[in-house]
Amino acid sequence: xxxxxxxxxxxxxxxxxxxxxxxxxxxxxxxxxxxxxxxxxxxxxxxxxxxxxxxxxxxxxxxxxxxxxxxxxxxxxxxxxxxxxxxxxxxxxxxxxxxxxxxxxxxxxxxxxxxxxxxxxxxxxxxxxxxxxxxxxxxxxxxxxxxxxxxxxxxxxxxxxxxxxxxxxxxxxx
Numbered sequence: 001x002x003x004x005x006x007x008x009x010x011x012x013x014x015x016x017x018x019x020x021x022x023x024x025x026x027x028x029x030x031x032x033x034x035x036x037x038x039x040x041x042x043x044x045x046x047x048x049x050x051x052x053x054x055x056x057x058x059x060x061x062x063x064x065x066x067x068x069x070x071x072x073x074x075x076x077x078x079x080x081x082x083x084x085x086x087x088x089x090x091x092x093x094x095x096x097x098x099x100x101x102x103x104x105x106x107x108x109x110x111x112x113x114x115x116x117x118x119x120x121x122x123x124x125x126x127x128x129x130x131x132x133x134x135x136x137x138x139x140x141x142x143x144x145x146x147x148x149x150x151x152x153x154x155x156x157x158x159x160x161x162x163x164x165x166x167x168x169x170x171x172x173x174x
Contacts, residue, residue, distance in 0.1 A: 005037075013038045021045070022059055029058035104131070133160075 006015040013036045021030030028047045035041040044055040057065045104121035117140075121131035127148040134141050142160040149155050154168040 016040055019045070021047075022062070025058060025062060027054065027058040027064065029055040031059065 003016075003018040003020075006017065008015060015036055016033050018033040019030060020033075021028050027050055029050075030045050031042050032045045033040050033042050044052050044059065046055040046058065050058075054064055057063065057068060061068060102120050102122045104119065106119045118134045119131060121129060123129050129146045131144045131146075132142070133144070140161045142158050142162060144156060144158040146154055146156040152170045154170070156164075156166040156168065158164050158166075
């Protein structure tokens with residue numbers, strides 16, 4: 001994953017030069033994002049070059065269309081609509097999240113041999129949040145449930161490749 005924000009104009013609207021690729025597969029597919037923060041433009045890329053439907057399949061599912069089933073096609077349709085759909089000023093992540101009916105979707109690069117991480121989250125109520133994290137290059141899956149017990153105290157339970165129970169106390173100061 002490579003990303004550059006280029007500040008050559010308004011500080012709240014930098015130019016984007018982002019390339020996120022899912023590596024170590026027969027087809028290394030990804031997304032190239034250009035334009036500005038207020039008007040991003042995305043296009044699918046791959047090595048070797050394959051049709052966009054195959055690129056999206058390799059990016060989202062980790063395999064080609066030939067190995068897909070009916071539920072995979074629904075996921076691909078949603079991903080395509082969110083990623084390549086309208087050209088409004090909403091960010092790509094927020095458009096994909098809205099398409100999938102979730103509040104958060106994010107991709108982060110962990111560097112080194114850990115690869116990237118896809119996070120999908122949904123705020124169920126004012127006190128309850130659920131998120132799923134999936135690693136790209138290593139078999140890492142986490143389901144996290146975070147519940148606000150008191151005003152500043154959250155309880156988080158996670159299960160998957162790592163199981164844990166955490167209590168978070170939040171404070172702020174000026």
